[in-house]
Amino acid sequence: MTAPILSLADRMADIRPFHVMELLRRARELEAQGRDIIHMEIGEPDFASPQPVIEAATRFLARGDVHYTPALGITPLREAIARFYQDRFGADVSPERIVVTPGASGALMLALAATTNPGDTWLLPDPTYPSNRHLVRAFEGVARAVPVSADSAYQPTVAAVEAAWQTTTRGLVVASPANPTGTLLDLTQIDALRRCVHARGGHLIVDEIYQGLTYGVEASTALERMDDVFVVNSFSKYFGMTGWRLGWLVAPEGYAREIERLAQHFFISASTIAQQAALAAFSPACLEILEARRQAFAERRNTLLPALRELGFTVAAEPQGAFYIYSDISALSDDSEALARRLIEEAGVAATPGIDFGDNRPQQHLRFAYTTGQHRLEEAVERIRRALV
Amino acid sequence: MTAPILSLADRMADIRPFHVMELLRRARELEAQGRDIIHMEIGEPDFASPQPVIEAATRFLARGDVHYTPALGITPLREAIARFYQDRFGADVSPERIVVTPGASGALMLALAATTNPGDTWLLPDPTYPSNRHLVRAFEGVARAVPVSADSAYQPTVAAVEAAWQTTTRGLVVASPANPTGTLLDLTQIDALRRCVHARGGHLIVDEIYQGLTYGVEASTALERMDDVFVVNSFSKYFGMTGWRLGWLVAPEGYAREIERLAQHFFISASTIAQQAALAAFSPACLEILEARRQAFAERRNTLLPALRELGFTVAAEPQGAFYIYSDISALSDDSEALARRLIEEAGVAATPGIDFGDNRPQQHLRFAYTTGQHRLEEAVERIRRALV
Ligand SMILES: Cc1ncc(COP(=O)(O)O)c(C=O)c1O
Ligand SMILES: Cc1ncc(COP(=O)(O)O)c(C=O)c1O
Numbered sequence: 001m002t003a004p005i006l007s008l009a010d011r012m013a014d015i016r017p018f019h020v021m022e023l024l025r026r027a028r029e030l031e032a033q034g035r036d037i038i039h040m041e042i043g044e045p046d047f048a049s050p051q052p053v054i055e056a057a058t059r060f061l062a063r064g065d066v067h068y069t070p071a072l073g074i075t076p077l078r079e080a081i082a083r084f085y086q087d088r089f090g091a092d093v094s095p096e097r098i099v100v101t102p103g104a105s106g107a108l109m110l111a112l113a114a115t116t117n118p119g120d121t122w123l124l125p126d127p128t129y130p131s132n133r134h135l136v137r138a139f140e141g142v143a144r145a146v147p148v149s150a151d152s153a154y155q156p157t158v159a160a161v162e163a164a165w166q167t168t169t170r171g172l173v174v175a176s177p178a179n180p181t182g183t184l185l186d187l188t189q190i191d192a193l194r195r196c197v198h199a200r201g202g203h204l205i206v207d208e209i210y211q212g213l214t215y216g217v218e219a220s221t222a223l224e225r226m227d228d229v230f231v232v233n234s235f236s237k238y239f240g241m242t243g244w245r246l247g248w249l250v251a252p253e254g255y256a257r258e259i260e261r262l263a264q265h266f267f268i269s270a271s272t273i274a275q276q277a278a279l280a281a282f283s284p285a286c287l288e289i290l291e292a293r294r295q296a297f298a299e300r301r302n303t304l305l306p307a308l309r310e311l312g313f314t315v316a317a318e319p320q321g322a323f324y325i326y327s328d329i330s331a332l333s334d335d336s337e338a339l340a341r342r343l344i345e346e347a348g349v350a351a352t353p354g355i356d357f358g359d360n361r362p363q364q365h366l367r368f369a370y371t372t373g374q375h376r377l378e379e380a381v382e383r384i385r386r387a388l389v
Numbered sequence: 390m391t392a393p394i395l396s397l398a399d400r401m402a403d404i405r406p407f408h409v410m411e412l413l414r415r416a417r418e419l420e421a422q423g424r425d426i427i428h429m430e431i432g433e434p435d436f437a438s439p440q441p442v443i444e445a446a447t448r449f450l451a452r453g454d455v456h457y458t459p460a461l462g463i464t465p466l467r468e469a470i471a472r473f474y475q476d477r478f479g480a481d482v483s484p485e486r487i488v489v490t491p492g493a494s495g496a497l498m499l500a501l502a503a504t505t506n507p508g509d510t511w512l513l514p515d516p517t518y519p520s521n522r523h524l525v526r527a528f529e530g531v532a533r534a535v536p537v538s539a540d541s542a543y544q545p546t547v548a549a550v551e552a553a554w555q556t557t558t559r560g561l562v563v564a565s566p567a568n569p570t571g572t573l574l575d576l577t578q579i580d581a582l583r584r585c586v587h588a589r590g591g592h593l594i595v596d597e598i599y600q601g602l603t604y605g606v607e608a609s610t611a612l613e614r615m616d617d618v619f620v621v622n623s624f625s626k627y628f629g630m631t632g633w634r635l636g637w638l639v640a641p642e643g644y645a646r647e648i649e650r651l652a653q654h655f656f657i658s659a660s661t662i663a664q665q666a667a668l669a670a671f672s673p674a675c676l677e678i679l680e681a682r683r684q685a686f687a688e689r690r691n692t693l694l695p696a697l698r699e700l701g702f703t704v705a706a707e708p709q710g711a712f713y714i715y716s717d718i719s720a721l722s723d724d725s726e727a728l729a730r731r732l733i734e735e736a737g738v739a740a741t742p743g744i745d746f747g748d749n750r751p752q753q754h755l756r757f758a759y760t761t762g763q764h765r766l767e768e769a770v771e772r773i774r775r776a777l778v
Contacts (some may be wrong), residue, residue, distance in 0.1 A: 007592065008676030009506050017650045057662070061447055064437030064630035102491055102634065105657055117398050118507055118529055131654040138651070139398075140507055189682045205394065220595050243455035243661030245491065245634075254395050261406045262527070265520040268494050271660045272632030273446070308586075 014137050018130065020352045023340060027350045034146035038380040041350040043179065044201060044242040045323070050289045051262045056280035057273055066272050071263040072256060073100025073248070077275050081248055084282050091223040097261060099249040099256050103235035104209045107249035108173075109135055109266065110259050111230045115203055116141040120170035123155045127326070127365070128355030129179045129207070141170065147360040150316030154181040154326070158196045175271045177210035177321025180357045180367040184217060184320050187225045194222075194229055204229040208249070210322040212238030212290065215298040217320050228252045229236065235274070236292060237322070239281045244274035297323055300370040300377055307381040308368065311388060325368045332388060336366050347387035349380045390490060392442065407519065409741045412729060416739045427769040429757045430636070430739040434632040434712070439678045446662050447671035455661050458651040461645060462489025462637070466664050468518065470637055478588050480612040488638040488645050488652060490686035491659045493598045493623035496638035497562075498524055498655065499648050500619045505530040505591055514545045516715070516746030518568045519598070530559065536749040539705030543570040543715070544578065546583045560592035566599035566710025569746045571754040573709050576614045583611075583618055593618040596616060599635070599711040600629035604687040606709050617641045624663070626711070627679060628670045633663035686712055689759040689766055696770040697757065700777060714757045721777060725755050733753050736776035738769045 022042050027037045048054075060066075072078065078095040085091040092147040108131070116122065118140035124132050126145035133143040146156045146164050161172055173195060176185040186191070190206060197204045206222045206229055207316040213219075224230055234247030251259060263269075280286055305325055309315060313327035333339040343349045352369070354362030370377060409430050416426045437443075449455075452484065467484040474480040480696030490496040497520070505511065513521050515534035522532040535553050537543045550561055561582060565574040579595060586593045595611045597619055602608075613720035623636030625652070640648060652658075669675055694714055698704060702716035722728040725742040732738045738763055741758070759766060 006647065007504065009502070009504050009509075011506075012503060012647055012651075015650045015654065018653050020603055021653075034405070044457055049455045049604075051453070054450050054453055058447055061443050061450075064440070064443055066630065068433055068631045070595055103657060105655065109655060113398070114401060114525055115396065115398050117400075120398075131657075134651075134654040138502055138528065138654070163453070201396070209427060210729060235579045237490070238580065240453065242457045242657070245656070245658070245660045255397075258395060258397060258401055261404045261523075264400075264410075265404065265523040265527070266498060267634070268492060268520075271634045271663065274660065 004097040011137055011140070013323050015134050016130070019356050021215065023344060023352070026344060027124065029346070030348070032219070036385070037344065038349045038376050039129070039372055040370070040380060041352045042369055042371045044371060045237065045240045046371045046373070047240045047293055048240050050239070050281070050286045051240070051245070052219065052280040052283050052286040052289070053277045057277035058161050060273060060276040069272050069275060071269055072260050073098070073270060074275050080279055080282050083099065084341055085221065085223055089221045089224050090140055090221070091221055093250055095225055097250050097253060098252060099259055100270050101247050101249055101263070101274060102267055103236060104207065104232045104246045105131065107232040107234070107247050107269060108132060108160040108207070108320070109204070110262055111205055111232065111249055111251070112136055112141065113262055114255065114259050115141050116170055119168055121166060121168045122170055123156070123161060123164050123172040125154065125178070126152065126360040127244070127354060127362070128182055129175060130174050130356055130358070136167070138160055144169070145360065153183040153317040154178060155183060155185050156193070158192050161193060161196050165200055169202055171205065172197050173205040173207065175207035175209065177214060179210070181317065181351070182319025182322040182324045183317050184214065187220060190222050191225055194226055198228070202203040205232060206230070207232045209234045213294060213297060213323060214321040223250060235278055235281060237276055239278070240290070240293065241278070241281070244271065244277065246270055246274040246278055253303055268343050290361055299368065301325070302373055303374060304370050304377050304381070311381065311384055323370050325370070327366050327368065328364055329366050330364055334363065336363050340366060343384060343387060347380070347383035349383055400526055400529070403460045404523050405519070406727055408745050412733060412739055412741070415733060419737070420734070423736055426733065426773070427738045427765050428761055429759070429769060430741045431758055431760045433521060433760060434626065434629045434682070435760045435762070436682055438630050438633070439628070439670070441672050441675040441677045442628070442666045442668040444682070445615050446666035449662060449665040458658040458664060460656070460658055460659050461649050462487070462659060463664050466667055469668055474610065474612055476624070478610050478613050480610055482612055482639055483559045488640060488648055488665060489657055490638055490652070491634045492625060493596065493621050493636040494520065495597070495656060495659070496623070496636050497521060497594070497620040500594055500621065500638055500640070500650055501525055501530065502528050502651055503557055503644065503648050508557055510555060510557045512545070512553050512561040513561065514543065514567070515749040516543065516569055518564060518742060519745055519747070520572050521562050530773060533556070534560070534747055534749065542572040543567060544572060544574050545582070547581050550582060550585050554589055557591065557746065558591055560594065561586050562594040564596035564598070566603060568599070568711055569713050569741070570706065570710040571708025572706050572713040573603065576609060576611065578613050580614055581617055587617070594621060598622045598623045599626050600684060602683060602712060603689055603710040612639060622668060623658050624667050625649040629679070629682065630663070630667070630670070633660065633666065635659055635663040635667055682690050686759065689763055690714070692763060693757065693759050693766050693770070700770065700773055702755070712759050713758070716755050716757065717753055718755050719753055723752065725752050729755060731768050732773060732776060736772035738772055
């Protein structure tokens with residue numbers, strides 16, 4: 001059979017898949033053969049959605065009234081998010097600035113589509129969550145990598161941003177805690193980046209999707225300090241609601257009304273069930289569950305990090321958030337994709353090779369996600385130990 | 390207070406809101422004052438989601454396991470959609486060609502992003518569902534209106550498409566049944582448009598979101614006749630699941646794999662709850678409910694259409710599908726926005742002025758949606774009659 005000749009837009013040549021999907025396919029194959037695979041490649045909490053959220057959804061569903069909502073989201077949810085910023089962070093955020101979206105994915109899409117002209121360049125740290133690069137490309141912008149290293153905790157420095165800035169640069173996207181590195185920016189660092197970006201007439205997007213998942217450091221938000229940046233967040237990670245597809249964007253004053261028009265055409269609205277359920281996500285009962293989960297993540301991290309180091313993985317910048325450990329494998333292999341394949345075949349352990357996060361020495365890095373239970377992590381470490389002998 | 394100076398992408402100047410939202414706001418204001426408003430501006434079924442769908446969602450939620458799905462959708466749902474095409478329409482569609490999306494909105498976004506280069510022109514009938522125009526613009530394409538009239542049942546003719554085609558033209562989007570006109574294209578007409586478009590190297594997108602909602606005509610799909618066009622569909626309208634945000638795209642062979650990469654970055658996946666619930670949408674019990682609803686829509690249409698005509702609204706092309714009546718108001722007013730305002734203020738009836746659907750004599754048209762019960766429609770007709778005296 002010959003492949004059909006496709007007539008695609010040029011951008012499609014630049015849109016890369018999540019490579020880890022190949023690995024996941026192989027994992028599923030092995031599982032179908034009866035092999036036990038420990039999944040450390042998965043970028044989502046293994047926990048079920050919190051019970052109060054499920055109950056709220058079930059109650060709402062019983063009414064059956066699942067219609068479109070306003071494009072910016074239902075008012076009670078926008079107000080609940082604003083209250084959460086106030087109660088937890090002392091940050092004063094008007095509900096008017098909050099756009100409820102289908103995941104942080106939808107928030108990033110709206111922020112980029114609303115600001116990016118063809119040819120505009122966005123600075124993105126490398127390694128980073130790959131979708132940002134592709135969303136920039138989708139709207140005909142140009143993603144420009146700012147290589148980051150363990151020296152700056154894998155976060156871009158003001159000096160690096162200044163050096164990378166060009167006349168066509170539109171802005172900078174950072175994440176704290178970050179994927180794949182689990183590293184943070186403190187508010188002083190974010191503020192310095194903001195000044196640097198704003199002095200050049202650009203936009204700063206701060207992706208706080210892993211907010212709340214920090215270990216040994218208090219959670220924070222850029223909104224405590226500033227109101228003139230775009231802040232992206234989601235119910236996916238801390239709130240354990242990935243499959244519900246719900247997130248939000250906090251925009252600087254005046255932008256939400258503009259973005260509303262885009263949201264109407266892109267999404268009409270975010271899932272009504274998810275919006276109704278998310279109202280329960282901020283309840284004391286739910287926050288208690290989430291705090292217990294955060295502690296479970298902390299324990300997993302505290303098991304896995306020293307164990308990986310002992311096995312010869314180098315973790316030069318301390319991960320303090322999210323649920324990832326980004327390890328340098330130089331002492332073990334010079335090809336992270338080959339190592340990932342070997343780990344899955346010989347140890348039955350799946351991890352994500354660096355290639356999914358950019359072009360900055362991807363062959364030298366593997367990301368381990370501690371999105372599986374403590375015993376499984378210990379088992380994984382043992383299996384990796386045996387495979388590496 | 391002075392408005393903040395915003396730094397937006399050029400495309401934002403071309404993205405218009407749904408104007409009906411202003412009207413809806415006014416309706417809510419009047420309702421808050423105690424006025425009773427009959428909503429005939431709403432483009433979604435008034436029915437609750439079908440009980441089998443709600444039950445499936447509730448069962449799934451009880452398990453709590455609401456994680457991301459593959460970007461193209463869960464396999465059982467892609468298979469169920471393929472079976473539906475087979476069982477209902479005798480159309481042979483491989484599940485591999487089916488991309489599950491967040492609504493038809495997501496399907497249209499993927500199809501346009503995957504095929505549109507900057508400057509590429511898409512032909513869209515005018516009047517039409519407005520988001521298509523804005524999605525084309527979002528990806529830096531150019532929407533070119535093909536004015537259509539009652540003479541061709543508000544559908545583009547081959548001659549009109551030929552005349553409008555330019556070297557930069559990328560394709561044509563049609564909808565059957567169409568919004569705002571409720572008119573159909575038969576398979577012979579779609580096939581003729583397909584030949585015309587393909588002869589010029591373009592793509593044809595057929596939006597079948599109102600499939601199943603036809604009156605006096607059997608439902609059909611372009612896929613009975615052809616497999617080389619993009620077909621868009623959704624659980625929003627016939628299946629009564631707007632707020633769930635679930636739809637799908639059937640792509641010509643070979644495209645789904647390419648589109649998968651885009652879907653990963655745009656959406657990660659569609660709502661897991663909606664996907665699981667939609668498995669019940671094709672059950673005999675559910676289809677029976679939907680058929681009863683279709684008959685209710687048919688009765689409403691058969692009440693409203695002659696009543697509007699009697700009041701002086703001209704409906705020159707017989708609407709045979711969806712839940713809309715697109716009326717020419719020339720005999721009553723020369724300004725559909727003014728008439729819409731008058732109807733809402735004096736009659737407490739909300740309808741959508743033509744401006745939401747394009748630039749083809751919008752001041753001359755009002756769209757009435759029969760998305761409210763029979764008695765309310767009769768009441769609306771009486772109130773309009775009194776207001777027009
Ligand atoms: C840094 C980062 N941003 C955004 C997202 C998108 O997540 P969602 O759309 O589920 O909110 C992810 C998902 O892994 C992520 O890691
Ligand atoms: C013709 C047409 N296409 C697509 C859509 C998008 O609907 P959804 O995203 O809910 O499937 C609509 C909604 O009204 C429509 O009328």
